[in-house]
Amino acid sequence: MMDEKRRMYDNMSEIKKGPWKEEEDKVLLSHVKKYGPRDWSSIRSKGLLRRTGKSCRLRWVNKLRPNLKTGIRFSAEEERTIIDLQAQYGNKWARIATYLPGRTDNDVKNFWSSQKKRLARILQTTPSSSDKQVEASGIHAPSFEALEFNSGKQREDVFGRDFKQQEGNRLTDLIHPTSLNFEESLYQLEFDPNDLKPYNLLQSSIPFPPQLNLDFPSLENQEFISRFEVPNFFDVFGQGSASEIGNVHLPPTPSCLEPEKSSPNVTPDISLIDDFPPMDIFDHIDPFQSPSEW
DNA sequence: AAGGGCTTCAACCGCCGCCGC
């Protein structure tokens, strides 16, 4: 008798992991309907589910929340937005996701890491003789020659199967290395300390995301550019800011102060967060430095 | 047809900050 009771107790207290069942979703939804998306840990303490509060919250946020774009691939515009915002915020997926209605931080994170993996894999499988030259020179520039594609098939391998169909539109096209001829420095950065515009973009031919403002040396512009100049190409999609790893000192411009200007089509999904706008939204912005401090 | 490689996505883990006691 005691053993039976004990077993039942253990059964209930045992934490369940793994994929969610429909019945569990129903229980969770009914809890949210009653109490709102909060008190996650009470779901387990009340014996409704054998899931942790964290697990319940995650399930709600990523799958059960209304208006999620489940099963819909990122549009080219969304991809551009992610690039733009990642350049501004770094790997702040939750923050980036607030600009993408119906998308979760997990979605954004998964998207970014899959692109990162894809590029990493391609670089591993396409060794270049020029790498050695670069290495010998002591300059650890990315070997973009390694990404010269001889055939559409190769391009497709790198940039995905839908590249052919959506050429010119997708994220992968925005960062298409063959658009860049680094030997000729399509992008030359010129700095005149007397000029209020410290950087001038010359001979621009890279298809920029439309929301980038080329008239002003904003942070996202510089980040975007400098991401092609990082010492280790894997860091193009890495965490560190390009200004740190590429010795490119960028004038910090609070471009996020003007989201409607730099990203006219990007609107934060304020319905997803309670305390929008977050008061720490400008925390990542360093005080403006004078050119002499660069 | 089958096996291997790759991509996508759901879920977990660990860390951190906040808050109440």
Add this chain to the structure above:
DNA sequence: AGCGGCGGCGGTTGAAGCCCT
């Protein structure tokens, strides 16, 4: 002030499905 619980977040993992050979 210190502690513990909780929620939020970013990184990581593993299963499932897809595609190619």
